[in-house]
Amino acid sequence: MMLSQTSAQALARLRAYNPPPTQWYNCPLTRRAAVLILLFPDRYGDLKVVLTMRAATLRNYAGQAALPGGKADTLDEQPFDTARREAYEEIGLPTTDTKLPPGFKVEHLCEMPSNLAKTELGVRPCVAFLCPSATTSASSLSGDEDMNAASAVEEKMIPRLDPKEVAAVFTAPFRNFLRKTWDGPAPGPTQPSGKPEKWYRGSWTDWHESRWRMHNFYIPRPPPASPTQLRHNPSQSRSSPLRSSSSASSGKKDVPQGDDPRPEPAAFEALTTFRVFGMTARILVDAARVAYGEEPEFEHNSHFGDEEMIGRLLKIGRLSEVRRKGDELTREVLREASKI
Numbered sequence: 180m181m182l183s184q185t186s187a188q189a190l191a192r193l194r195a196y197n198p199p200p201t202q203w204y205n206c207p208l209t210r211r212a213a214v215l216i217l218l219f220p221d222r223y224g225d226l227k228v229v230l231t232m233r234a235a236t237l238r239n240y241a242g243q244a245a246l247p248g249g250k251a252d253t254l255d256e257q258p259f260d261t262a263r264r265e266a267y268e269e270i271g272l273p274t275t276d277t278k279l280p281p282g283f284k285v286e287h288l289c290e291m292p293s294n295l296a297k298t299e300l301g302v303r304p305c306v307a308f309l310c311p312s313a314t315t316s317a318s319s320l321s322g323d324e325d326m327n328a329a330s331a332v333e334e335k336m337i338p339r340l341d342p343k344e345v346a347a348v349f350t351a352p353f354r355n356f357l358r359k360t361w362d363g364p365a366p367g368p369t370q371p372s373g374k375p376e377k378w379y380r381g382s383w384t385d386w387h388e389s390r391w392r393m394h395n396f397y398i399p400r401p402p403p404a405s406p407t408q409l410r411h412n413p414s415q416s417r418s419s420p421l422r423s424s425s426s427a428s429s430g431k432k433d434v435p436q437g438d439d440p441r442p443e444p445a446a447f448e449a450l451t452t453f454r455v456f457g458m459t460a461r462i463l464v465d466a467a468r469v470a471y472g473e474e475p476e477f478e479h480n481s482h483f484g485d486e487e488m489i490g491r492l493l494k495i496g497r498l499s500e501v502r503r504k505g506d507e508l509t510r511e512v513l514r515e516a517s518k519i
Contacts, residue, residue, distance in 0.1 A: 181310075183224035185354075189470035190218075190226075193288040193306050196469050202489040203258060203293045206301045207500035214248030214302060214459075215262035216466050217272070217285075218353060219309040219332045223364065226353040226470075228463065229309075229337070230398075231269060231345040232453060244398075244455040245345075246462065247272070248302070258303035259287050270348050271341035283336055284312045291466055292484025294458055297508050299498050301489050304462045306470075309336065349453055351398045356460075356467040359476040361399075368397040368452045376452055381477050385510070392479050394460035397452040491516040 182190070203211060217229040233243050249265035256264075263285075266272040276284045291304040311331055340348045352363045361367035361378035368376040380395040455463065464475055465483050492498050495516055497508075 181224060182220055185471070186220060186224055186226045188472075189353075190288065190308060192472055193308075193466075193470050196289040196291075198290055198292050198483075199486060201290075201293050201303065202486050202493065203301050203303045205493055206489070206498055208251060208254050209500055209502065210300055210498045211251040211258075211261070212249060212296070212300045212302045213251065213258040213261040213265070214246040214304050214462065215266045215272075216246060216291075216304055216306045216462070217266065217309055218288075218307065219337065219350075221333045221352075227333070227350045228353045229270070229340065230349055230351060230453070230455065230459075231342070232347040232349070233345055243457070243459075244453050245459050246304070247345075250300070258290055259305045259307075262303075262305040262307075269342075269344045271339070271343055280336060280339065282311050283309065283332070285309050289469075291462065291469070292486050293489060294462060295485035295489055295492075295508070296458060299492070299502070299506060299508060301498070302458065302462075304466060306466055347453075349398070349401065351396075351455070353463075353467055354471055356396065356463040357471060357473060357475045365401075366399060368399045371449065371451050379477055383478075386513075393456070394464055394477075394479070395454060395456040396460055396463075397454055400451055400453055488513070488516060491519045494519055 215229075218226045219229070221227050229247070231245055231247055233245050247266040247269045248262055249268070251258075251261045252264070263272070263274045267274045272285075273279050279285070286308040288306040288308055291306065293301045293303045296302055309332060337350065342348050355362055355378070359379050368378055370376045376397050378397055380397075382393050383390050384393055385391065461480075464479060468474060468483075489498070492508075492512075497506075497512065497516070
């Protein structure tokens with residue numbers, strides 16, 4: 180069977196999910212962005228999600244784990260179209276199913292409420308499912324190999340994703356973003372010293388004039404001999420070191436250094452885990468909440484996205500078409516917006 184019952188139910192919930200009205204279309208073009216939550220079945224029928232490590236040479240959020248995505252090109256471009264185009268530019272995922280390898284398709288499942296980035300972007304998460312088409316037999320996908328359709332996705336399609344604007348492409352178990360401890364058939368995360376690393380670390384901070392939960396997940400880096408899990412762009416990672424102490428993509432502070440005793444690797448090749456944190460972590464947690472119909476094992480904010488705050492900021496003249504020097508979502512700005 181291609182999908183486990185749990186995975187099939189998760190996809191059904193995502194297909195049925197109806198997000199609240201979005202402020203994304205009220206944002207000017209320069210403030211619209213979208214990311215792609217690309218799910219696929221592993222050989223056990225469980226869902227995994229595709230992630231990237233941003234190149235150390237990029238202007239924003241260099242060396243950080245992220246979902247494929249970026250800014251919209253035109254006012255007519257829909258969030259899913261933006262996410263697909265950016266996924267093509269970053270990891271080589273074709274923008275249309277006709278350009279995928281024979282037998283594969285990408286199903287647009289739903290969109291999640293827009294999130295607010297500190298750079299004053301409205302970020303719309305788009306959830307999609309990468310799978311073999313129903314009319315394709317396993318043998319046509321795998322030649323002489325005897326594997327089911329789920330294995331064909333993990334072992335035949337995912338390795339074709341080619342890092343272009345990112346340092347690496349990797350995958351993670353989707354449901355684990357609801358778990359406090361590592362849960363899966365593969366070995367859990369380890370520190371560079373070889374000692375076990377915690378899968379999850381969290382802390383509370385101030386953001387949006389309220390208490391805000393910061394999530395940090397440490398995804399085990401697959402061994403170099405496992406090309407089905409990781410595609411690496413050496414030219415990106417060798418150009419400059421990949422630091423794990425960069426500020427979160429959502430603009431919130433990272434877990435204090437005292438809460439993270441891991442040595443910081445100086446280069447991409449030295450990393451034993453890929454840390455997913457900030458807005459990317461929050462988006463994955465919220466998407467998993469919808470998919471699996473359950474709440475995380477760790478503390479979290481109950482609301483989804485930032486539609487209300489984006490609307491308030493638009494009313495006070497923030498998220499303008501032209502970015503002004505020094506524009507940043509400070510506590511004072513958010514306090515002003517909260518009064519509306």
